[in-house]
Amino acid sequence: MIYGEPCSTVVFVEGLMVGHKTFINLHCSGARVILACRDMGRANRAADEVRKRSGNGNVIVKMLDLASLQSVRALAKDVQQAEERLDILINNAGIMMCPQWKTEDGFEMQFGVNHLGHFLLTNLLLDLLKKSAPSRVVNVSSLAHETGKINFDDINLEKNYDAHTSYRQSKLANVLFTRELAVRLKGTEVTTNALHPGVIHTELGRHLLPSLPLWKRLLFLPLFFFVKTPWQGAQTTIYCAVNESLQNTSGLYYSDCAPKEAAPQGRDDAAARRLWDLSASMVGLA
Numbered sequence: 001m002i003y004g005e006p007c008s009t010v011v012f013v014e015g016l017m018v019g020h021k022t023f024i025n026l027h028c029s030g031a032r033v034i035l036a037c038r039d040m041g042r043a044n045r046a047a048d049e050v051r052k053r054s055g056n057g058n059v060i061v062k063m064l065d066l067a068s069l070q071s072v073r074a075l076a077k078d079v080q081q082a083e084e085r086l087d088i089l090i091n092n093a094g095i096m097m098c099p100q101w102k103t104e105d106g107f108e109m110q111f112g113v114n115h116l117g118h119f120l121l122t123n124l125l126l127d128l129l130k131k132s133a134p135s136r137v138v139n140v141s142s143l144a145h146e147t148g149k150i151n152f153d154d155i156n157l158e159k160n161y162d163a164h165t166s167y168r169q170s171k172l173a174n175v176l177f178t179r180e181l182a183v184r185l186k187g188t189e190v191t192t193n194a195l196h197p198g199v200i201h202t203e204l205g206r207h208l209l210p211s212l213p214l215w216k217r218l219l220f221l222p223l224f225f226f227v228k229t230p231w232q233g234a235q236t237t238i239y240c241a242v243n244e245s246l247q248n249t250s251g252l253y254y255s256d257c258a259p260k261e262a263a264p265q266g267r268d269d270a271a272a273r274r275l276w277d278l279s280a281s282m283v284g285l286a
């Protein structure tokens with residue numbers, strides 16, 4: 001595959017603010033892009049905007065709820081059956097600092113959506129990615145992984161739920177997943193990298209901000225002058241997805257379109273393998 005050629009197929013697991021900016025960029029480059037998302041109304045509106053701005057009608061919207069393993073399996077089956085090839089998979093969607101919610105399958109929501117859903121989807125699409133090699137998997141993590149810890153003894157944080165701890169755990173899981181996936185994909189020409197997109201003005205804080213007292217919310221106000229726009233926030237994802245110089249680079253972590261050393265706990269190979277095994281058993285992968 002030559003990135004940006006019309007033959008490229010990209011599955012984009014959405015985030016409609018940053019996500020559809022990424023999507024517009026990729027689509028403008030001539031790729032066929034599948035936007036996988038749970039809110040079909042918003043997704044269709046985003047797809048319409050992309051069609052208008054790019055002048056290319058090759059935009060597909062498919063239903064995906066990462067909080068449901070059944071939904072993840074249904075999307076993977078649909079893509080496997082409908083698509084001849086898959087060149088880039090972008091695992092972008094995420095939820096931050098929600099209350100102690102559970103996924104349909106009983107997993108803690110942030111770990112379930114931010115890690116397990118992407119983990120299962122990626123694994124189910126690996127054969128298609130390998131068939132389409134060279135191909136790429138891009139995992140959107142966060143700087144928050146730096147203070148994260150995988151609570152192997154209480155992965156769903158049932159004993160002591162804390163919304164921050166949970167988000168950090170899930171974003172560390174993205175980095176460790178990328179690391180172990182790169183090892184397992186050696187020699188296949190399928191590469192994978194994780195990234196921090198920057199601090200971006202999106203809807204990610206929707207659960208955090210309403211829970212804060214007014215004075216704390218006011219403290220956040222000056223920050224809005226320094227955060228990235230969704231367009232700027234999409235750039236590192238696009239870089240990892242299509243930049244030619246990354247053709248043979250795998251298992252790394254990026255920030256501001258450059259490699260960055262992940263935190264020590266994100267470079268722990270034993271933890272990465274342990275997390276892989278635990279995740280595989282949780283989602284029912286052999």
Ligand SMILES: NC(=O)c1ccc[n+]([C@@H]2O[C@H](COP(=O)([O-])OP(=O)(O)OC[C@H]3O[C@@H](n4cnc5c(N)ncnc54)[C@H](OP(=O)(O)O)[C@@H]3O)[C@@H](O)[C@H]2O)c1
Nearest residue numbers: 015016017018039065066067093094142199200202203204
């Ligand atoms: N914004 C930042 O400053 C920042 C910093 C570091 C990392 N990140 C990472 O960047 C990624 C994108 O976040 P964002 O900032 O663009 O936030 P956002 O505007 O809230 O986008 C997140 C998207 O994920 C989707 N999503 C949530 N739960 C889902 C589920 N169960 N199934 C399918 N989709 C689901 C949401 O869909 P709905 O619209 O249907 O709710 C939303 O469109 C996340 O992985 C986040 O951790 C963001």
